[in-house]
Amino acid sequence: MKRIRKIRVLNISQISPNMKRITFSSNDLNDFPENENGGYIKFLFSKNLSHNKDSVVRPYTIRKFRKKNLELDVDFAHHSGNQGYATKWASQTRIGDEILISGPGLKQKINVNSEWFFFVGDMTALPAISAYLEELPKSSIGFSVIEILSKNDQINLKKPKNIKIKWVVKSNQNEDSNLLDTVRELKWLDGNPYIWVACEFSKMKSLRDFFQKEKKINKKEMYISSYWKSGLNEEEHKVIKKIDALEWVG
Ligand SMILES: Cc1cc2nc3c(=O)[nH]c(=O)nc-3n(C[C@H](O)[C@H](O)[C@H](O)COP(=O)(O)OP(=O)(O)OC[C@H]3O[C@@H](n4cnc5c(N)ncnc54)[C@H](O)[C@@H]3O)c2cc1C
Numbered sequence: 240m241k242r243i244r245k246i247r248v249l250n251i252s253q254i255s256p257n258m259k260r261i262t263f264s265s266n267d268l269n270d271f272p273e274n275e276n277g278g279y280i281k282f283l284f285s286k287n288l289s290h291n292k293d294s295v296v297r298p299y300t301i302r303k304f305r306k307k308n309l310e311l312d313v314d315f316a317h318h319s320g321n322q323g324y325a326t327k328w329a330s331q332t333r334i335g336d337e338i339l340i341s342g343p344g345l346k347q348k349i350n351v352n353s354e355w356f357f358f359v360g361d362m363t364a365l366p367a368i369s370a371y372l373e374e375l376p377k378s379s380i381g382f383s384v385i386e387i388l389s390k391n392d393q394i395n396l397k398k399p400k401n402i403k404i405k406w407v408v409k410s411n412q413n414e415d416s417n418l419l420d421t422v423r424e425l426k427w428l429d430g431n432p433y434i435w436v437a438c439e440f441s442k443m444k445s446l447r448d449f450f451q452k453e454k455k456i457n458k459k460e461m462y463i464s465s466y467w468k469s470g471l472n473e474e475e476h477k478v479i480k481k482i483d484a485l486e487w488v489g
Pocket residue numbers: 279297298299300301313314315316317318319321322323324325326327362363364366367465466467468469470471472473474
């Protein structure tokens with residue numbers, strides 16, 4: 240059982256129209272591990288902070304942990320419509336508010352010895368992609384295709400100079416934005432790539448088919464995960480995700 244920590248909102252900043260960065264601090268973070276940027280924690284949304292029973296659990300990426308100051312940054316993508324606990328909490332929270340977290344969960348190891356890299360994701364994956372790009376060797380080459388909600392959601396990424404970023408703005412008219420099309424259009428490089436994908440469930444499945452069936456990428460050479468599913472809340476998404484993982488043939 241992972242340790243439960245109580246953390247406090249220290250700062251809130253809007254880093255783009257649809258992305259809010261919340262910085263937390265707490266003495267409870269004094270044994271929080273370093274080098275987990277890009278991994279994840281779980282927020283426990285509960286009316287009662289003294290126990291975590293019956294809480295609603297939502298996974299979020301560790302964007303950055305600064306051990307020296309015991310500060311933890313988490314970036315919350317905004318989504319409208321039928322808002323869930325996490326998004327509502329992030330839109331209403333104030334400096335000084337307290338919340339429980341568990342984790343960190345197991346961080347995905349990137350094979351840095353790969354010949355090139357291909358990162359694909361939407362705004363929920365942008366914090367993880369940003370963290371991983373910061374850690375890649377400077378000589379790395381490859382692409383990252385990122386779906387954003389508006390043109391102004393483009394942010395500056397610290398990255399190896401030969402990792403090229405393609406921003407794709409999600410269309411309101413067409414739910415199927417051209418994320419897959421953009422990935423498909425990029426010139427495939429020589430050598431063995433490491434593939435990292437996280438986004439909405441249906442889009443993840445199309446991307447998985449592309450990489451696995453068309454590009455013949457071995458299951459072991461990719462991390463491919465759904466971070467949410469359109470029309471389902473996280474509890475429902477988790478069920479579908481588990482079934483899909485069992486059915487996925489490598
Ligand atoms: C390992 C991991 C790391 C993640 N890291 C981050 C992160 O750093 N930042 C981040 O913003 N998200 C991240 N996510 C995604 C986040 O956990 C989900 O988006 C979560 O469902 C949000 O919870 P909620 O309570 O707002 O909505 P829920 O109660 O889960 O869902 C309510 C409704 O909103 C819809 N919905 C959920 N998410 C989105 C979305 N992004 N866009 C549009 N509709 C949506 C659902 O389909 C549902 O209809 C991560 C997920 C995983 C698995």
